[in-house]
Amino acid sequence: MSAIKYELIKTCKQTGARLGRVHTPHGSFETPVFMPVGTLATVKTMSPEDIKQMGANILLSNTYHLWLRPGHDIVQEAGGLHKFMNWDGAILTDSGGFQVFSLSEFRKIEEEGVHFRNHLNGDKLFLSPEKAMEIQNALGSDIMMAFDECPPYPAEYEYMKKSVERTSRWAERCLAAHKRPEDQGLFGIVQGGEYEELRRQSAKDLVSLDFPGYAIGGLSVGEPKDVMNRVLDFTTPHLPADKPRYLMGVGSPDSLIDGAMRGVDMFDCVLPTRIARNGTLMTSEGRLVVKNAKYARDFGPLDENCDCYTCKNYSRAYIRHLLHCNETFGIRLTTYHNLHFLIKLMENVRQAIREDRLGDFREEFFEQYGFNRPDAKNF
Amino acid sequence: MSAIKYELIKTCKQTGARLGRVHTPHGSFETPVFMPVGTLATVKTMSPEDIKQMGANILLSNTYHLWLRPGHDIVQEAGGLHKFMNWDGAILTDSGGFQVFSLSEFRKIEEEGVHFRNHLNGDKLFLSPEKAMEIQNALGSDIMMAFDECPPYPAEYEYMKKSVERTSRWAERCLAAHKRPEDQGLFGIVQGGEYEELRRQSAKDLVSLDFPGYAIGGLSVGEPKDVMNRVLDFTTPHLPADKPRYLMGVGSPDSLIDGAMRGVDMFDCVLPTRIARNGTLMTSEGRLVVKNAKYARDFGPLDENCDCYTCKNYSRAYIRHLLHCNETFGIRLTTYHNLHFLIKLMENVRQAIREDRLGDFREEFFEQYGFNRPDAKNF
Numbered sequence: 138m139s140a141i142k143y144e145l146i147k148t149c150k151q152t153g154a155r156l157g158r159v160h161t162p163h164g165s166f167e168t169p170v171f172m173p174v175g176t177l178a179t180v181k182t183m184s185p186e187d188i189k190q191m192g193a194n195i196l197l198s199n200t201y202h203l204w205l206r207p208g209h210d211i212v213q214e215a216g217g218l219h220k221f222m223n224w225d226g227a228i229l230t231d232s233g234g235f236q237v238f239s240l241s242e243f244r245k246i247e248e249e250g251v252h253f254r255n256h257l258n259g260d261k262l263f264l265s266p267e268k269a270m271e272i273q274n275a276l277g278s279d280i281m282m283a284f285d286e287c288p289p290y291p292a293e294y295e296y297m298k299k300s301v302e303r304t305s306r307w308a309e310r311c312l313a314a315h316k317r318p319e320d321q322g323l324f325g326i327v328q329g330g331e332y333e334e335l336r337r338q339s340a341k342d343l344v345s346l347d348f349p350g351y352a353i354g355g356l357s358v359g360e361p362k363d364v365m366n367r368v369l370d371f372t373t374p375h376l377p378a379d380k381p382r383y384l385m386g387v388g389s390p391d392s393l394i395d396g397a398m399r400g401v402d403m404f405d406c407v408l409p410t411r412i413a414r415n416g417t418l419m420t421s422e423g424r425l426v427v428k429n430a431k432y433a434r435d436f437g438p439l440d441e442n443c444d445c446y447t448c449k450n451y452s453r454a455y456i457r458h459l460l461h462c463n464e465t466f467g468i469r470l471t472t473y474h475n476l477h478f479l480i481k482l483m484e485n486v487r488q489a490i491r492e493d494r495l496g497d498f499r500e501e502f503f504e505q506y507g508f509n510r511p512d513a514k515n516f
Numbered sequence: 517m518s519a520i521k522y523e524l525i526k527t528c529k530q531t532g533a534r535l536g537r538v539h540t541p542h543g544s545f546e547t548p549v550f551m552p553v554g555t556l557a558t559v560k561t562m563s564p565e566d567i568k569q570m571g572a573n574i575l576l577s578n579t580y581h582l583w584l585r586p587g588h589d590i591v592q593e594a595g596g597l598h599k600f601m602n603w604d605g606a607i608l609t610d611s612g613g614f615q616v617f618s619l620s621e622f623r624k625i626e627e628e629g630v631h632f633r634n635h636l637n638g639d640k641l642f643l644s645p646e647k648a649m650e651i652q653n654a655l656g657s658d659i660m661m662a663f664d665e666c667p668p669y670p671a672e673y674e675y676m677k678k679s680v681e682r683t684s685r686w687a688e689r690c691l692a693a694h695k696r697p698e699d700q701g702l703f704g705i706v707q708g709g710e711y712e713e714l715r716r717q718s719a720k721d722l723v724s725l726d727f728p729g730y731a732i733g734g735l736s737v738g739e740p741k742d743v744m745n746r747v748l749d750f751t752t753p754h755l756p757a758d759k760p761r762y763l764m765g766v767g768s769p770d771s772l773i774d775g776a777m778r779g780v781d782m783f784d785c786v787l788p789t790r791i792a793r794n795g796t797l798m799t800s801e802g803r804l805v806v807k808n809a810k811y812a813r814d815f816g817p818l819d820e821n822c823d824c825y826t827c828k829n830y831s832r833a834y835i836r837h838l839l840h841c842n843e844t845f846g847i848r849l850t851t852y853h854n855l856h857f858l859i860k861l862m863e864n865v866r867q868a869i870r871e872d873r874l875g876d877f878r879e880e881f882f883e884q885y886g887f888n889r890p891d892a893k894n895f
Binding site for chain 1: 585815829
């Protein structure tokens with residue numbers, strides 16, 4: 138029996154978006170869902186209680202980073218990642234594949250795996266499907282990801298074809314190496330860049346291996362938004378309706394809605410936390426850069442329409458002051474707000490699916506947020 | 517009627533230490549008390565809820581720093597410091613005098629006040645008794661401090677004598693300039709270095725002005741601990757029994773106990789928060805440097821005998837990992853623990869006074885903490 142189960146609650150008649158529920162060994166969560174990212178076993182500046190309070194029941198952590206620091210053996214000795222970081226909700230870990238391709242140097246990709254030098258001290262390392270499973274089994278995440286190759290965007294068709302085939306072979310090796318299928322659900326990752334034929338082939342290969350869930354990888358890597366939407370349009374129909382679908386690395390409000398409309402259930406991204414540290418906020422009226430001088434004497438909340446801890450208790454003037462003084466409590470407040478914003482957005486998306494009006498919701502949201510304005514500063 | 521009232525509950529028969537209660541416009545607190553420092557209208561990394569949860573009912577903030585950033589006018593427009601930083605407990609502000617003498621450059625002390633260049637951009641500034649009152653009245657703290665001269669340690673007798681006389685004249689000007697005596701209590705600051713005669717003169721001058729409380733300044737500036745204790749021994753007897761006594765800038769556990777034994781009621785210091793940011797902890801068994809390699813696989817709490825949020829939920833191994841990765845949640849956890857440690861220590865000091873056994877408590881604490889060991893690494 139798989140550790141992960143997906144329950145389809147209903148489909149939006151207006152858009153085809155799915156309302157569902159994912160059950161894990163550490164509780165369940167409704168989908169579509171946005172998962173906060175806790176790269177190094179901590180969502181930067183947040184406590185687990187903060188994350189719970191804002192309504193998140195699943196977070197993501199990074200295999201590559203935890204492998205290097207503190208080491209998966211230490212996390213395992215601690216009793217696993219949940220205990221190590223004091224989080225009793227669900228955890229998804231990626232495979233390390235993306236970081237190997239984006240952070241490390243001197244990569245050499247072979248059939249066996251990838252040789253590279255790590256981004257901290259340049260030490261030689263080797264990551265393979267088997268190693269990625271070993272690390273994630275030690276971490277004990279509820280949802281694990283298969284080790285895939287993440288080609289750059291754009292990539293030639295011939296290169297991408299070979300890469301997709303290798304990713305399929307690696308997925309099979311991951312399944313074979315996965316030691317704890319009853320405790321941890323392993324998701325396959327569909328690759329194929331912008332090529333419909335390759336996405337279809339990748340999906341077909343992986344679905345034949347019968348994973349308890351499927352990710353769509355290789356998007357949000359620099360391609361235009363319409364390319365992302367087009368790829369989703371021709372990829373999700375090849376994924377089984379009774380399994381969750383996870384779009385990796387996507388977290389801008391417009392893309393979350395557009396992804397949900399194309400049948401995606403799960404999303405993660407460092408965007409809300411990263412821009413928060415720089416003082417950039419997502420608000421119901423669009424992007425707000427709270428460090429700007431015009432907020433020095435603005436005693437209103439970051440977002441008039443927000444009921445989060447930050448907006449209930451603190452002013453733009455105070456938060457601006459903290460950020461200008463490099464006081465980390467300022468980053469706590471902006472991080473909390475941005476994560477709450479996306480979690481609340483997904484609550485609204487789920488409600489709109491319930492009411493068969495996600496298309497209308499999209500129009501209203503884009504209008505208010507300013508995504509429809511030609512001068513809109515998106516993320 | 518003064519904004520601040522002190523209620524003497526009892527005196528320890530073994531030591532003469534005082535158990536009391538200070539009433540302010542924002543609630544009351546028992547003494548002896550340790551006050552966390554929120555330099556820039558935030559106790560670094562902590563939320564107001566964190567501070568409340570650990571049992572603090574008063575915190576300190578710095579006039580000099582808030583004057584420069586964001587400016588006292590902005591804090592006043594926000595509705596005062598309490599509202600600006602979302603803290604409904606009591607607040608004490610210092611006068612800026614100490615920072616002018618420790619942080620700024622090109623000081624020129626005149627009878628009117630002090631000319632100096634600020635530590636951020638070198639701008640010329642002028643601080644005087646009247647200006648210090650104006651700023652603190654704008655901030656709206658419950659307890660304000662008179663503007664004093666803080667001579668270096670050691671200082672010649674003749675210099676110190678002149679300085680003490682000026683500080684007394686400045687204290688009188690502060691009283692005259694203080695615009696909100698019904699909302700904010702103004703404390704005088706006794707100076708005089710290590711000279712008994714000057715401390716007595718300073719106390720006499722200030723007591724004749726009838727402040728609602730008195731601080732002892734010019735200690736914890738580099739002098740040996742026995743000098744501090746000796747100065748307290750011959751200073752506190754000259755302060756009225758019905759007013760609170762505040763020893764400025766003192767926060768090492770041994771000095772808190774030794775100060776309480778000499779009749780001090782209030783203490784503040786950046787020590788617990790500053791060393792926490794570097795990974796140094798105060799524990800019931802002494803100083804602990806959690807970044808050390810030996811804690812990499814130590815899954816016990818920072819302090820076996822501590823029931824704080826950090827110790828209940830996180831291991832040394834996890835906290836070490838966070839600090840090594842520069843994750844600010846690690847500093848949140850160590851800051852919380854150190855502040856809780858001192859607040860709990862003062863709770864225990866108050867209990868010992870109630871039981872007329874603060875002398876015994878001191879011996880037990882010093883023994884367990886290691887202050888009696890010749891190799892003890894104190895703060």
